[in-house]
Amino acid sequence: MARVVQFQHSFTQPLAAPLARGGSGSTRVTAVGAVLSVLSVVGSVAVAAGKYMESTFVAWAEARREREEDRKLWALALTDSRLMADLVALQQHADPFKH
Numbered sequence: 001m002a003r004v005v006q007f008q009h010s011f012t013q014p015l016a017a018p019l020a021r022g023g024s025g026s027t028r029v030t031a032v033g034a035v036l037s038v039l040s041v042v043g044s045v046a047v048a049a050g051k052y053m054e055s056t057f058v059a060w061a062e063a064r065r066e067r068e069e070d071r072k073l074w075a076l077a078l079t080d081s082r083l084m085a086d087l088v089a090l091q092q093h094a095d096p097f098k099h
Helices: 012-020 024-079 081-094
Strands: none
Touching: 024 081
8 A cells, every 4th residue: 555655845945055155056067067068179179180190191101002012113123124114104104294
């Protein structure tokens, strides 16, 4: 069986106390919101910087790989005259005004 318990409590006193002290409860909420906003901005900047660094590293690694392939091809062309002739023809075809 359910029993009904009467409970009488006045909520006006606890709510009035923070307002009488200058509203410290709402100030705390505002300070927490400000801290979270700052952390959000800092986090966004950190993520953007990380993405920029990642794309920069990927571009650097790709350029390094291409330079290494070019170096190997040039070393091979120095030993094979047919390959050197092909490379010279390709270079002249790509840039016809360069002598």
